[in-house]
Amino acid sequence: MDITQEKIDDLNAVLKVKLQPEDYEQKVEQVLKDYRKQVNLPGFRAGKVPFGIVKKRFGLAVLQEEVSKIVGESVQSYLVDNKLQVVGQPLPKVQDETPIDWNNQKEFEFLYELGLAPNIDLQILEKKGSVTEYSINVDQKIIDEELESLKSYYATNEDAEKVCEKDIIEAAIVEIDNDGNDIDDGINKTINFSLVAFEDESSKASLLGLGKEQSVDCDFNKAFKNNYDKIGSVLHISADEAKELKNNFRLTVKGIKTRILPELNQELFERIYGKDAVKDETEFLDKFKSDLEEKYKSYTTRKLENELMDQVIEKFDLKLPDEFLRRWLKVINEDQSKRDKIDEEYDSWSSSMKWQLIQRKIVEENNLQATEEELRDHVKITLQQRLQTTGQSFEEEQLKMYCDEYLKDNKHKEEVENQVVGDKIVNFFKPKFNITVKEVSMEDFLKL
Template sequence: MNITRENIDELNAVVKVEIAKEDYNPKVEKVLKDYRKSANIPGFRKGHVPMGLVQKQYGKAVLVDEVNKLLQEALSKYLTEEKLDVLGNPLPKEQDNFDWSDDNYEFQFELGLSPKFEVNLDTKEPITHYTIVADDTMIDNQVKTIQKQYGKLVAKDEAAEGDQVTGTFKNEEEGIENTTTLPLDKLKGKRNLNKFVGAKVGDTITLKTKGLFEDDHDLVEFLKVEHDKAHDLDVEVSFEISEINEQVPADLDQELFDKLFGKGKVTSVTELKEKIKEDAEGQFQQQSDQQLLNDVTERLIEQTKFDLPKEFLQKWIQVSGEKELSAEEAKEEYEKSEKGLRFQLIEGKLIQDNELQVQFEELKEMTKERIKIQMAQFGQMDPSDKDLEDIASRVLSNQEEVKKLSEQVMNKKLLDLYKEKANLTNKEVTYENFVKEVYK
């Protein structure tokens, strides 16, 4: 067997594999002998079928199969030994004069070669790395939300601002009849609110659906009208009040603190606010980090210039799926995926140059941390090491989970690399301003 390579240019090559009869014939003869032992052909005893008949019936199929096996093994070994970094898979070239009745064969494969390039994290313009802070307004609003969530409802005879009223919306012509609990702060404008203020149980209030709520989608929830109908609905509805409740906020006392965070973990309003700030900024950190990953990715794709074996990749896309694509479809698919492919190559280069590796212990630690968070949500605040080890082992026995976790650990390593080596400028913002800047 002989394998040679002709480099067409820096991104394309053709590999020729020459296979002689002595390379494949011993394997073909062995397979045919095994077939002869087990062949069940009418008129012959098992194991006594003439070899010529076996050769005639199975010879070509066995030959093709064994040559293809030999070819794939040889090509794979060659790419590994030559350390060729290829894109996609080798594509066989059509050969008009190929004949299986010959003794010796030559196969040709097109290769798309990975480009050579360098990645510079010290980009020309600095990339903004956001530090998102929880300001006093956000923290105070969160305290009010907690008090409301853990508060209690007190029945009343007369409605006031901030109350909840239970009743039934009706409009016979539109087929509307829905009993619901309506928080009065959901209503839009003083005019609608004033119709409820001072109303009593048993009163019926007439309302216009147009402009009843800030968001027309609330008509879907409270009146149970169809989504498509909600946006243009402009009819009168009645609302008969059956119940009025005032939501009394929970006291900021030790009982509430223990319920929220566990016994004795928080002992004052000051500590409560500190904990809210810590938790919020921990979640904001994840958003900030994800944004940094996105921004560095975009900048590296923009500034890292290299060519790709475009024609080869379009050919490969054309034939590599379940269904063969037309040349035009393959071109469109390539154009959609080119940006992602470029970043895969850039990311691979960063991982190689900085010797980033994912260790099994890192996967296990990440898994255990996530299990602890999940168990805490169900009130199990202090799981044993044995429980964590057992659950982590079960999770890591799933190869799909291991793959996902490996990607997440590697993303964390890349993020740390960007924070250390990229040209970043830090900017402290509130969450509201972060949303305005990033999503504009």
Template sequence: MNITKTQIDALNAVITIAITKEDYATQVDKKLYDYKKTAAISGFRKGAVPMSVIQKQYGKPVLQEEVNKVLQASLSKYLSSERLDLLGNPIPRMDQTIDWDQDEFSFDFEIGLAPEFVVDLSATKNVTRYTIIADDKMLNDQVDRIAKQYGKLISQSEVKEDFEVRGTFTNEENGIIAPANFGLDIFANKKVAKAFIGKKVGDVVAIETKGLFDDDHKLMDYLKIGHDDVHGLDITVDFTIEEINAIEKAEFNQELFDKIFGAGIISSIDELKAKIKEDAEVQFAQQSDQKFLNDVTDSLIENTKFDLPSLFLKKWMKTMGETPLPDDQIEEEYAKAEKGLRFQLIEGRVMAENKLQITFEDLKAHTAVIIKKQMAQFGQLDPSDEEVAGIVARVMGNQDEVKRLSEQVMGEKMIGLYNEKVKTKSKEVNYDQFVKEMYGE
């Protein structure tokens, strides 16, 4: 056997695998001998079929099967030993004709190679690092929501501006059936709020999801749909009104503070606002980090220039499905995938050059922090190390969870690296201003 690589250009090459009879003859003979022992052919006793008959009936299919096994094993071993940085998978040359009556065969495979390029983090441009503050308006709004949340409901016959409605969001096509209870101030789109005014129990309000909330992630809570489906969701959902209530706001006193936070933790409106501010700004920091990571990524993609073996990748994409896609659809799919591929290459280069790795201990520690936060939400403020470790072990046994957690840990490591090496402008904003910066609204 002889394997050679012919470089076409910096991003494309052809691997040629020449196979001789010595590479496959033993396997073919063994397979045919096994057929001879078990073959049931008319006119011959089982196990007594002449090898010439076996060869005539099974020889060529067995030859093709065993040569293909040798070919695939050899190609895999060669790619591993040469440590080629491939994009996609090798594609057999379609214009080659194989004469199976010969003893020696030659097979060509096209490959696409990852480009060489440099990622200069210090050259990243126009990235802003946001510090999001919980301003007085937000704190007052939150205090008002708490007063409503713990207030008294008084049934009403029709909707007015400060009332709450309970009912169900539905969209049959998208499988949405989501009970909800809310005040009209939840909507960023004020036209939606106005559409409820004057409605009665049993009425249905049609609602457009695009721009419905100040943050698309709220669609996850109200429509009970997944994270991957909410960004830019543009459908119509119906809300059927089942109950209408006015709210007699709760009085803030020690009894209410103890009910919400536990005995003696909060004792005044000022302390309540301080607690709201602290919790909110922790969450805001996470959102700021995510935007920072996204903005650096976009800047790196825009400013890190390199070519891709696009013709090869389109050809490879065409072979991926059971049914080949037409050329116009391949062009469309490649246009969608190109930015993601560039991001993967840049991210991989950044990780390699800065020796960013995820250890098992990193994953365990990250998972433990998440579990403790979740347990605290359900009142378990001081779980034992053994209890947390047991839950961590169960989570780590789920490969999908491990993959998701690994992405989170690597994201944190990337943010830490970018904080250190990327030049940024600093800007302090409230949450509403941040949303406008994020969504351009």
């Protein structure tokens, strides 16, 4: 076998692969022999079909399949052995010459187009840029809102006599006509909802104070101001079906549950953080605020990473083999709707590709790969944070088993690797930028 590379320009090349009979004949013959052991043909016992008949029947298909495998594996090996940095995958190049004569040809030649990765010189980073790192001010308003949300999670439901705005109402609803009569084939079911979801105040007022078995006629289009997604969610129908509703409903209260929020006491503290983690309300609030600051820091870190990414991409000004990549994207996307969007979304995709190439270069040259221990620690910390909000806890051995099981999933592992390496990349870039720290409110941060 002979593989040669013809460089078209700095970003494009063509591989020429030449196969001789000795490159594939032995493999093809072995596959046919294996076929012979398994094939069943009329008039022959299983495994006793003459080799000549097997070859005549299956030889051409096996030849094409094995040659394709050999060429594909050889191209990949060539890229690895020659340390060629490519983007996308090699694309078979359509040749204008006479098509392959599989019945008579002994020597074969295949051409593959390559998209070459651009050269990346990290010296460019020596010239410092400027970037803003935001810090969210965890003020009393945020603490109160988050604390209310946490208490709501641990709230209990108790039966109530009269409907209040935040109660959960269980109601039987029947679709009615303009005269107030039940519609035979109309909606007739039991639903659960809260008046908090109502957008019309008069509709809300008509239910406030109702007791069990009391009824009221309700226009859901009015109550939700024609928000068909909400109507569909409450009635358990699609938004399109909700849009077609023209009738009112008779709503009969069957049950009322009011949510009782827990008090800030030692029982709640232990449910959230575990036994003896905090001793009183002051310690609890200090720890709660500290956890919130860590939570919001993750938001600002992602924001900083995105701003660094934009500036770094602009600094390097990398060029990609764009025409090759557009063709490659169309080949790998079988869905026509996705193909149609390739040109429209290409700029965004190419920016992401440039960032990946820069990241890969930095990770390789600075040994920033994520270790197995770092991956487990990341999963462990994330799990512990989640458990704190539910009042649960795991023993150390249980945590280890969970981490190992979670990371067996390749998709999960890749996500964790991206997060760990992403944090390392941010720390790598920080000294290479003049960073101005700016404190902002959560409201202002969301506007950025």
